[in-house]
Amino acid sequence: MGQCVAVNGGNPKKAKDLSYLTTHNQEIEVWKQDQIIQDEKKQLEKFSESQTQIFTIQKDIFSKKYKLTKEILGKGEFGLVGKAIRKVSIKNWEQSHEDEKKVVAIKAIAKQRLDQDMIKHIRSEMKILNTLDHPNIIKYYEDFENDTHIFLVMELFEGGTLYEKMIKLVDRKKTFSEFDACLIIEKLLRAIAFCHENNICHRDLKPENILINQNLELKIIDFGLSKQRNRNLRVFKTRVGSPSYIAPEVLQTDQYGFECDIWSIGVILYVLVSGYMPFGAKSMTELLAKVKKGYYDFRAPTFDKVSSQCMDLISKMMSFYPKNRPIASKALQHEWFKINQAKISKTVIEKDVLLKLVEYRNIPIVKRAALKVIIRTLDDAQTSFLRSQFLALDQLRCGLVDINSIKxxxxxxxxxxxxETLESVVESVSCNKTAKINYSEFLAATIDMLSLLTEENLWMLFKFIDKEDQNEIDFVQIEYILKQLEIPYKAKELQNLLNNFSKQKPNKLVYDEFKEMLLCDDYSYILENINEMQEEDLLRNDQLLQSQLNPKSLIFTVQENNRV
Incomplete structure (x- = not known):
């Protein structure tokens, strides 16, 4: 993590004034005044062989699932981020080929550089990433751990950081148009509204933590400083963040809330449309003093072309008093968004998509679980249409669809x-207790099931469940996945379903049996058998209860059972 890269007229070496774009990657507690470091790309060019060998040495951990490439995407204080290609096996698990289309990012974190608190912190980030399910938040797939490293497998999003895109514009003495800035800020606010709805505060929003491509699609990354709080205790005490984007109350008070994220987005909007930071300073001490006071203005010459509505939104999001800042979903209702969104054709919600939500009620739980896992592996290109449908349905603007939106x-x-029908639709699609449908749940319910249940995806799913690589799975492993996905199930029905397809080994499924179970078109006859068995159990339990009330009847019951 670096301290700061100051840019003035596109020449980092001559930069002393922090009034232009700056990046600050270090937590407040470890800031070093006036320190300037080299640009991240120059750091990557100077990696030594010993640094890049981390992936080569630890290659055996992933050898069955991933092939690591030599390409290094980034370097952090505790490790590297590199590219990997997922390996795919068809039928015979010993034979595999590389799926060149499925490239992931793998973050390797060296344990030797971490104390126990830091490791706990990283695991907390993993837990947060696993709960975040939004089109504009980077996807977390899985993790591995050995004695020396923690490996996080995440979505690879092609494109640089928003900071890099901003710098290119500043170098050409240009800024983002208000229309483009609106597209970016809308996505940011939607993603943060989802985080806040789930009681997660990012606490380090800045252009360096936002990936963006040429189509202005974006993903928020780096939840290392994020914290999740109980809905009744939405305050934080640790002073963390990045100097130019941190909210005044984080520096001033003993506790602060989720409003700090809104301030940071306000700063990002300020920079997007002007090319200047709101707080110009020649030293870190001066910068922090200005941020504490929270005073800024719109006197930069580039603001002459910025609309009053845009500056009004900035003022509201960068209000000195946290309680005066709008929550993310309210900010999205500002006049500035309405003006710019009027230039975009409105997405029409397709009838066929809604009918699939209704049909999803009849899909068995094992198929729902399969779809939810496979959905997480799809890239944006494969889900672009359904993503637009989901966002059109998201009237709450918080990454969740409720019953009113469906109605x-x-x-x-x-x-x-x-x-009653609407309630059953939402209840069947939503796995949580909020009665709201999240992004992956919507995709799982509306995507073409046959196109997903391919040989490659079924094998990937089988190996995802088969964590210990035994080439067989059992009830406990499937039950664990259902609990992780928060899919409600009846243990007895699930056990009997597995037993019905388990032929080689009792209570265990090999791949072909697993595949047969998921591709089965009709589970009704199995469920009927289960219901009959349950009725027999109820009758048997009732007879047992009666026998306890009347000892003589016990003899009768036993005699009756022995006649068969």
Whole structure:
């Protein structure tokens, strides 16, 4: 993690004034005044062979699932981020080929540089990443750990950071247009609204932690300073963040809240449309003093072309008093967004998509679990249409679709549905207790199932469950996945379903049996058998209860059972 890279007229070496774009990557507690470091790309060019060998030495950990490339994407204080290609096996698990289309990012964190608190901190980040499910937040797939390293496998998003894109514009003495800035800030606010709805505060929002491509699609990354809080205790005490984007109250008070993220987005918008930082300073001490006071203005010459609505939104998000800042979903209702969104054609919600939500109620739990796992591996290109449908349905603007949004959409396309039907739709698609549908749940319910249940995806899913690489799975392993995905299930039904397809070994499924179970078109006859067995169990339990009330009847029951 670096301290700061100051840019003035595109010449980092001559930069002393922090009024232009700056990056600050270090937590407040370890800031070193006036320290300037080299640009990140120059650091990567100077990596020694010993540094890049981390991936080569630890290669055996991933050899069955991934092939690590020599390409290094980035370097942090505790490790490296590199590219890897997922290996795919078909039927015979010993034979595999590389899926060149499925490239992931793997972050290797060296344990030797961490104390126990830091390791706990990293595991906390992993837990947070696993709960975040939004189109504009980087996807977390899985993790591995050995004696020396922790490995995080994440989505690879092609494109640089927003900071790099900003610098290129500043070098050409240009800024983002308000329209482009609106597209960026809308996505940021939607993602942060989702985080806040799930009681997660990012606490380090800045252009360096936002990946963006040429189409202005973006992903928020680096949740290393994020914290999740109980809904009734939404305050933080640790002073963390990046100097130019940190909120005044983080520096001033003993506790602060989720409003600090809104301030940071306000600063990002300020920079996008002007090319200047709101707090110009010649030293870190001066910068922090200005941030504490929270005073800024719009006197930079580039603001002459910025609309009053845009500056009004900046002022509201960068209000000195946290309680005066709008929450993310309210900020999205500002006039500035309405003006710019009027230039974009409105997404029409397709009737077929909504009908699939209704049909999803009839899909068995094992298929729902399979779809949810496979969905997480798809890239944005494969889900672009459904992503736009989800965002159109997201009236709350917080990455969740509620029953009112579903009702309005049904009414628009003339699908008759009473309150009970709507409730059952939301209940079947949503796995959590909030009665709201998240992004992956929506994708799983609306995507073409047959296109997903391919040989490659089924094998990937089988090996995802088979963590110990035994080439067989059992009830406990499947139950664990269902719990992780928060999919409600009946243990007895699940056990009997597995037993029905388990032929080689009792209570265990090999791949072909697992595949047969997931591709089965009709589970009704199995469920009928289960229901019959349950009825027999109930009858048997009832007889047992009666026998306890009348000892003579016990003899009768035993005699009756022995006659068969």
């Amino acid at each position: 309005d959409a049904f009414d628009q396309v003339n699908i008759p549905a009473d309150a």
